[in-house]
Amino acid sequence: MTTSTVLITGTSSGIGLESAVAAARAGWRAVATMRDTGKADALRAAVRAAGVADLVEIRRLDVTDPDSVARCVAAVVAEHGSLEAVINNAGAGHVGTLEADGVETARRVMEVNFFGVLNVTAATLPHLRAAGGRLIAVTSVGGVIGQPFNEAYCAAKFAVEGYLESLTPVAATVGVSVTLVEPAAVASEFVANVGVPDDRTELLERMGPYTPALESYLARTAGAFANAQSAADAAAAVVAVLDAERPAPRVQTSDAARAFVAAKLADPDGTRVAAVTGAWVA
Structure with a gap:
């Protein structure tokens, strides 16, 4: 018996x-x-x-640096002979809005959350194809429903969802399965890394006329994360995909995530979703 190898990005927390x-x-x-x-x-x-x-090896990999990705993947395959699965998990949140932040901020968020996934996927696909392996990306319900003050982050997650949903049937022709995993609120250090400091004075001042809306959003979000799913529970849904006989193209990690995503799918003209997210900033 040989042990199958999975490469996972963004493993320092959560x-x-x-x-x-x-x-x-x-x-x-x-x-x-x-x-x-x-x-x-x-x-x-x-x-x-x-x-x-x-059974756990820790290696350096910067998803935004194609050379770093290539070196890590080459070393893993050279040492173990194959690569059976990849979990694209690395990402970074951002709270803000276009008029206050500018386009360059959105570009940086895309670099980590979207192009980082592409860098890892491009480097590993030949090995996954050879192994008949599995490609998994941890996205978010924010990759299905755009959320106030998460414009850049949701745009990146939408992009991942669109890219990999499009890749899914193509990859299947060469024996690679693709699954998008969509958590809702998860209690992890990710929340502390989205650019919302304990002292929010500077952030709120930077929002200018959008400050009242951001205050409402932050108050609502604090309540959502108070009832967040644990990182361990979300990870269990991710890892279940590794061993599933026929993994689904899209998996939510909780009932809350399933209900949120379902609301979008049942709302073809977008008015219901707009009413929900609009209430967050009212």
Whole structure:
């Protein structure tokens, strides 16, 4: 018996960290990657506590740097001989709006959340094709429904969804399955990294005429994340795709995520969704 290998991006915390642990528990060799391996202590502690340290490797990979991606993937395949699965999880949130932030901010958000996925996917597809493997991307319900003050982030996630949904039937012709995994609110360090500091004075001042709407949005969001799904539960849905006999092209990680996505699919003219998200900033 040989151990199948899965490469996971963005594993220093949250869903990525928990996915590495869960994949190893399921018997996979998890190549856990992150831009800064100096932030790997939490993952090391988690895999030791789970008793799976022998199945988890920590490697440096910056999804925004094609050379970094290529070096990491080449080293993994050279060492293990094959690559059976990839979980594109690395990403970064952003709270703001176009008039206050400008186009360059949106470009930077796209670079991490969209082009980062493409960099990893392009480098790994030949190996997934050789193995008849699986390509997974952790997107968001924000890749289905645009959300106030998440314009750049949702645009990037929409782009990932559109790109990989289009790739799905093409990849299937060469034996590679593609699955989009859509969490709703998840309790993780991701929330702390979306650009909303504890002291929100500067952020609110920067929003100018949009400040009242942002205050309403932040108040609503605090309530949503108070009832957020755990990162471990979301990761369980991600890792289940690895072992599913026929993984679905799209998977939500919770009942809340399924209900939110379903609202969009049942709303062809967009008025219901607009009413919901409009209430967040009223």
